[in-house]
Amino acid sequence: MHKKSATAVVALIVPVHNEEAAIVPFLSAVREHTDGLKKSNVAFDFIFVNDGSSDATLDRLIEARQADPRIQVIDLSRNFGKEAALTAGLDCCDADAAIPMDVDLQDPPSVIPLLIEKWREGFEVVLAKRASRASDSLLKQHSASMFYRIHNWIAQQKIPHDVGDFRLIDRQVIEALRALPERRRFMKGLFAWVGFRTATVEYIRDPRVAGRSKFSGWRLWNFALEGITSFSTAPLDIWTYVGAAISALSFLYGLVIIAKTLLFGIDVPGYASLLVSVLFLGGIQLLGIGIIGQYLGRVYAEIKQRPIYIVRRKYEGTR
Ligand code: UDP
Ligand code: MG
Numbered sequence: 001m002h003k004k005s006a007t008a009v010v011a012l013i014v015p016v017h018n019e020e021a022a023i024v025p026f027l028s029a030v031r032e033h034t035d036g037l038k039k040s041n042v043a044f045d046f047i048f049v050n051d052g053s054s055d056a057t058l059d060r061l062i063e064a065r066q067a068d069p070r071i072q073v074i075d076l077s078r079n080f081g082k083e084a085a086l087t088a089g090l091d092c093c094d095a096d097a098a099i100p101m102d103v104d105l106q107d108p109p110s111v112i113p114l115l116i117e118k119w120r121e122g123f124e125v126v127l128a129k130r131a132s133r134a135s136d137s138l139l140k141q142h143s144a145s146m147f148y149r150i151h152n153w154i155a156q157q158k159i160p161h162d163v164g165d166f167r168l169i170d171r172q173v174i175e176a177l178r179a180l181p182e183r184r185r186f187m188k189g190l191f192a193w194v195g196f197r198t199a200t201v202e203y204i205r206d207p208r209v210a211g212r213s214k215f216s217g218w219r220l221w222n223f224a225l226e227g228i229t230s231f232s233t234a235p236l237d238i239w240t241y242v243g244a245a246i247s248a249l250s251f252l253y254g255l256v257i258i259a260k261t262l263l264f265g266i267d268v269p270g271y272a273s274l275l276v277s278v279l280f281l282g283g284i285q286l287l288g289i290g291i292i293g294q295y296l297g298r299v300y301a302e303i304k305q306r307p308i309y310i311v312r313r314k315y316e317g318t319r
Pocket of ligand 2: 102104106208213
């Protein structure tokens with residue numbers, strides 16, 4: 001096993017999308033915290049996945065690679081999204097363990113030695129948990145906490161609160177993830193789904209070093225929907241109960257109307273209740289159809305069997 005072999009190789013997997021200003025600070029911060037680990041027989045690979053950047057990100061990466069051949073670059077043919085980029089990185093990784101990291105230094109490299117220490121104790125997954133989200137806006141903090149609560153309430157597979165993609169995963173976990181065939185990849189959910197022995201270390205999340213966040217409110221909302229529809233069918237199941245409850249209530253209301261008519265004769269007014277019930281039921285039906293549509297869309301995307309990403313070129317090896 002790798003723990004006994006002379007040198008263990010750990011790959012940092014870094015998806016980048018328009019991050020020209022972040023690459024140099026990232027590399028120097030990472031080197032500062034990883035160079036010292038040579039003594040304890042850990043070597044590092046840096047796998048950057050260029051996720052369709054339209055700025056000078058690729059040039060910066062190729063320059064960095066000339067100085068340091070441990071750097072590999074996978075250049076995707078367009079922007080496939082962070083989840084697909086991470087998948088591409090993991091697919092190319094032949095190291096003993098991998099650590100997915102953001103390039104903006106929001107995942108602090110000082111945590112890397114802690115992750116490796118736990119791994120050497122025998123844990124196959126070491127999560128880096130945000131002890132504080134103070135660097136996020138209040139809206140993002142609240143919506144994130146709501147997402148975790150709702151997700152874990154209705155999904156069979158719980159995902160840990162405030163843990164992003166930043167974590168260490170052992171070779172075995174990488175293999176397990178590779179064996180998952182789904183096209184639309186909610187990585188946090190997949191990481192949780194494969195299981196394995198897990199430890200957690202805590203860290204404080206820093207603000208971004210350079211550039212802007214790529215995740216707007218709308219993109220985060222879609223990301224949350226992706227997570228929930230990937231790992232739970234509760235939104236589909238719920239309509240059985242809503243439908244049953246509404247039918248039962250309507251039946252009772254029907255009985256009341258019949259009784260009233262028999263006792264007090266025909267009651268002409270009723271326009272308001274009629275309109276309200278028609279609109280209410282119409283709304284419920286549209287919502288139900290929309291939710292079925294969400295799942296149908298996922299089935300459609302899976303069934304097309306398209307690749308998760310396309311590589312334009314790989315820059316690897318010593319040349
Ligand atoms: N990223 C990517 N593809 C995308 C969007 C983002 O590879 O389509 C990368 C980005 O370059 C960064 C990481 O994913 O390394 C996290 O993005 P960001 O910092 O914008 O997210 P936030 O921290 O705001 O959630
Ligand atoms: Mg960030």
